[in-house]
Amino acid sequence: MGRIAVVGAGMGAMAGAARLAVAGHRVTVFERTETYGGAVRRAERDGFAFDTGPGLLPLPAVYRDLFVKTGKEPLEDCVELVQVDPSARHVFADGTEVSLPNASRAGVVAALDDALGAGVGQRWGDFLVRARETWDRSRRPLLEEPLWPNWSVLAEREPYPAVPHKRLLRTRRAGTLAEVGAWELRDARLAALLESHALVHGLDPRTAPANAAVLPYMEYAFGTWYVRGGLRELARAVYERCLARRVEFVFGAEVTRIVEEDGRAAGVELADGTVAEAEFVVAGTSPRALDGMVRGTALRGEGEVPARPGAPSRLTVLLALRGGRPEGTAHRTVVHAEDREAELDALFGTAPGLPARPTVTVCRPDDPALVPDPGHEAVTLTATVPAAVSTELRAQADRMIAAASRAVPGLHDRLLWHEIRTPADIARATGAEGGAVPAPALAAAEGRLLRPANTTVLPGLFTVGGWSHPGGGLPHAGMSGALVAGLIVEGPEFRGSQ
Structure with a gap:
């Protein structure tokens, strides 16, 4: 077995490193920052602790x-x-609210009927049945297998079984998530519920393909999970599993060049000039960062899925509150924008900016480990913002707090202090340009939301993590690590787990 150099200690990179070490390889991870986990970080102050990256874990399998x-x-x-x-609890623009049970289609249907009116829940339940069919059609090629060489089939084929929509003399089928909401759900609140699952991943529902229906399906089918102590504990556990398998970590080690020898990757060179030889290199970096390491070598051949570094980011506001968390409080509340179209125009228009009234996700974990004592509460707010945005962020944080007050009674009176985490903070943690956060891979849409294959044109060099197949998100990062390990251990004939 050979030596493997892993660039970056993000979740996908560590997942791959642990699997490769178990297969007998000598694995060394080079991380430019002083810690592991990529975007899965924790902030602490005055006895309060907060997740500054993902706050919940879908698909823990x-x-x-x-x-x-x-x-x-x-x-x-x-x-x-x-x-x-x-x-999740949802607070809609018209003031109606609904709390949706975890992993219970029947429970969700009943809750929606009770809150929004008879028959509304059934429309959502019927949608989830179609979303399940979408999941069954797309799960394996998009998540469990290396990207197909004939990936254009995935780019052209829309796996969502849209319902025919008749209007005047024309019959149409939904091609985008927004059209699914308008034509099949036929309720502004259900449409907002649906579109929020795209927006949280930085996707514009007006252009996201209909098969983005798998995003809410994953949540309602497999449940939503929290890791006691915060999601940073998951990163710690993966890191410790790597150490137990004798993976070596070198922190504060910036890789500046992929060493090439005889036409293949042969190691990495660090900023101090040190060269670490390796038979394989696994890069868990953004496309632009990797391009800078190979110095002119094209990593993607003609006709392959191109690297698309652009994506929105997120703004996170950390709230320290006096007074304990009330019993029965929902862990997560989505406060929907009063004008969704204006919000989407601001975020995804020709000159992306900050919406005046953003959709805000409010996380209120029931976790004593996050507060100094039972008389306080730690709350995290998140909203999608354009990548690289640096101005007006404190004003936007104030708008998010104002929106969150619709979900947290007496919020302003309880507030001790707040801090913000910006796209620049994400960029420092992950190296992604502008703090961009990659979305999960999706089919159709001419391949716009597919990510490049984990293999590259340069033999011996592989890519892992959210900027490569199968895209962003904690489950996808873990799948990416499994795919890279399989490709190295079993070779090009690897076709995924059975």
């Missing part, structure tokens, strides 16, 4: 599989997973 395949201790022996119920 990905990490359960990682721990099964890399050691004797299962995931639940290393972290405490808590199923969040209700999955």
Whole structure:
């Protein structure tokens, strides 16, 4: 077995490193910052602690599989997973509210009927049935297999079974998520519920393909989970699993060049001039950062999915509140924008900017580890913002707090202090230009939302993480690590787990 150099200690990179070490490889991870986890970070102050990256874990089976395949201790022996119920509370623009049970289609249908009117829930339930068919059609090629060489088939084929929509003399089928909401759900609040699942990933529902229906389906089918102590605990567990498998980590080590020898990757060169030789290199970096390391070598051949570094970012506001968390409080509340079209125009228009009234996700974990004592509460607010935005962010944070007050009674009176985490902070943690956050891969849309294959034109060089197949998000990062490990261990004939 050979030596493998991994660039970056993000979740996908660590997932791949642990699997490769179990296969007998000598793995060294070079991380330019002083810690692991990529965007999965924690902020602490005055006894309060906050997740500054993802706050919830969908599809935990990905990490359960990682721990099964890399050691004797299962995931639940290393972290405490808590199923969040209700999955989410939604506060709509017209003031109506609904709390949706976790992983219960029947429960969700009943809750929507009770809150929004008879028959509304059934329309959502029927949509989830179509979303399940979309998941069954797209799950394996988009998530569990290396990207197909004939990837254009995925780019052209829309797997969502849209319902025919008759208008005047024409019959049409939804091609975008917004059209699914307008034509099939036929309720502004249901449409907002649907579109929020795209917006949280930085996707414009007006251009996101209809098969983005898999995003809410994953949540309602497999549940939403919290890691006690915060999602940073998941990163810690994966890091410690790597150490247990004798993966070596070198922190504060910036890779500046991929060493090439005899037409293949042969190691990495660090900023101090040190060269670490390796038979394989796995890069968990953004496309632009990787391009700078190969110095002119084209990594994607003609006809392959191109690297698309552009994506929105997120603004996070950390709130320290006096007074304990009231019993029965929902872990997550989505406060919907009063004018969704204006919000989307601001975020995704020709000159992206900050919406005056953003959609805000409010996370209120029931977790004593995050507060100094039971008489306080730690709350995290997140909203999608353009990447690289640097001005007016404090004003936007104030707007987010104002929106969150619709979900947290007495918020302003309880507020001790607040801090913000900006796209620049994400850029420093992950190296992504402007703090961009990649979305999960999706089919159709002419391949705009597919990510490049984990292999590259340069033999011996592989890519892992959100900027390569199968895209962004915690589950997708874990899947990416599994795919890269399979390609290295089994070779080009690897076709994914069975």
